[in-house]
Amino acid sequence: MSSSYHPQSDGQIENLxxxxxxxxxxxxxxxxxxxxxxxxxxxxxxxxxxxxxxxxSLFQAVFGRVPPSTIKYELQVTDPPSVQIALQERGDGHTENAG
Structure with missing residues (x-):
């Protein structure tokens, strides 16, 4: 949304x-x-x-608790292969973009 279409906005959406x-x-x-x-x-x-x-945070406002932290996934042999792949890809995204 833009304030040009909503002149009553205070610019909060533009800042977001x-x-x-x-x-x-x-x-x-x-x-x-x-x-x-x-x-x-x-x-x-x-x-x-x-x-x-x-x-x-918005998470805390909605759920009433502190948001979860993200931690590096450690491979677990008991996890299904699809879960292992998804969590490893998530971790790869953290590692590649962290430094």
């Missing part, structure tokens, strides 16, 4: 869009075409970030 855009640019710097794959991480980041207006 700038912030999400900056996050995605940083996260996909090495591979700009992968931005769509990073949208779930952008959503997770936004929902788990502290919001000054709420004095807590």
């Amino acid at each position: 869009n700038k912030t999400v855009e900056m996050y995605l640019r940083c996260f996909v710097f090495d591979n700009p075409k992968a931005w769509v794959q990073m949208l779930p991480w952008a959503q997770f980041w936004y929902n788990c970030s502290y919001h000054h207006s709420l004095k807590m």
Whole structure:
């Protein structure tokens, strides 16, 4: 949304869009075409970030508890192969974009 279509807005959406855009640019710097794959991480980041207006994260406001942290997946032989692959790919995304 833009304030040009909604003149009553206070610019909050524009600020949110700038912030999400900056996050995605940083996260996909090495591979700009992968931005769509990073949208779930952008959503997770936004929902788990502290919001000054709420004095807590959106996650905490909705669920009443602190958001979960992400930790590196350690291969478990008891996990189904599909779970192993999904969690390893998630971990690879953290590792590749962390440094």
